[in-house]
Amino acid sequence: MKRLLIVTLAALLLGAAACHAYQAKQYQMTEPFSMQSVEECYLQYYYYIPCPTTSWFWGFYEWEQGDIIGQFFVVGDTTTGVYDRCDPLECFTLDRFRVLDFAGYGTSYPGQFTVEFDVWCADEDGCPVGPSLWNSGPVETEHNWGLIEIEPDIYLTSCSTDPGPPPAYPRILITARHVGTNPTYPRWGTDNISAPIADACEMHDIGCMDALYPRPASSHYATIHSGYYGIDFAYCPPQWFLDGDDTTADGSVYGYVEFAWRLYLKCEGSPVEPTSWGIIKSMYR
Numbered sequence: 001m002k003r004l005l006i007v008t009l010a011a012l013l014l015g016a017a018a019c020h021a022y023q024a025k026q027y028q029m030t031e032p033f034s035m036q037s038v039e040e041c042y043l044q045y046y047y048y049i050p051c052p053t054t055s056w057f058w059g060f061y062e063w064e065q066g067d068i069i070g071q072f073f074v075v076g077d078t079t080t081g082v083y084d085r086c087d088p089l090e091c092f093t094l095d096r097f098r099v100l101d102f103a104g105y106g107t108s109y110p111g112q113f114t115v116e117f118d119v120w121c122a123d124e125d126g127c128p129v130g131p132s133l134w135n136s137g138p139v140e141t142e143h144n145w146g147l148i149e150i151e152p153d154i155y156l157t158s159c160s161t162d163p164g165p166p167p168a169y170p171r172i173l174i175t176a177r178h179v180g181t182n183p184t185y186p187r188w189g190t191d192n193i194s195a196p197i198a199d200a201c202e203m204h205d206i207g208c209m210d211a212l213y214p215r216p217a218s219s220h221y222a223t224i225h226s227g228y229y230g231i232d233f234a235y236c237p238p239q240w241f242l243d244g245d246d247t248t249a250d251g252s253v254y255g256y257v258e259f260a261w262r263l264y265l266k267c268e269g270s271p272v273e274p275t276s277w278g279i280i281k282s283m284y285r
Helices: 194-198 277-283
Strands: 002-004 010-016 023-029 040-043 055-061 067-074 091-100 114-122 128-140 147-150 160-162 168-178 188-191 226-231 261-267
Touching: 055 194, 091 168, 091 188, 128 147, 128 168
Parallel strands: none
Antiparallel strands: 002 147, 010 023, 023 055, 040 261, 055 188, 067 168, 067 226, 091 147, 091 261, 114 128, 114 168, 160 168
């Protein structure tokens, strides 16, 4: 696991949000698009809206012990950012994933602001199917962490929504569970729609897709991906996150936001046939 530090360029205080008693704070930073290796592709859903050269993000914090937050992904979706989509027939190895954490008052002392990451096969609502494919064990966050990079290096054909042959379109859920004795942090980063609008910035994502405003529950994809799952998946489907400045019940002002999480996938094809998706779902009902 690698720890990468980014610099927060600005921070403005903001109040409370809707579905949980979390708090939100705004940050501005430059997106490091250069991290991808030539052997990988990446998949992400969040907007990077330069204003003019940096982009605004929200940091959500103040959790309860046991709370689960997460995001689900479909290999083959068009990615926001600067690269083409990952080939759903070739890109089956989850090499690593990167999450944005404005760590706030994180600590180097073990056991306090601790999280555990899991990777699951997911259904169409973003709920886990079957047992966890991989668990990180306790991850100790620290003050002024920025980009946290996790390296599960696992194969995803068992999560293919089209069993083939050949198998295709793996759908996975990545979760972070707050297991520390003080789960107020990490301060999880999402994209931000309201700040660029307030600053009269041009609403576009770097790369491929225009930023929708307000971003609806379907966005450019079938559904929003980032959500609050509660303790032991009390909420499934999850509760979606509203922009921190949106006080409406339906996101009618600014809409929903996505975690600034990115998957890096190796694209080497499928050497094995996966179990039928229907069989996998029936095993764990």
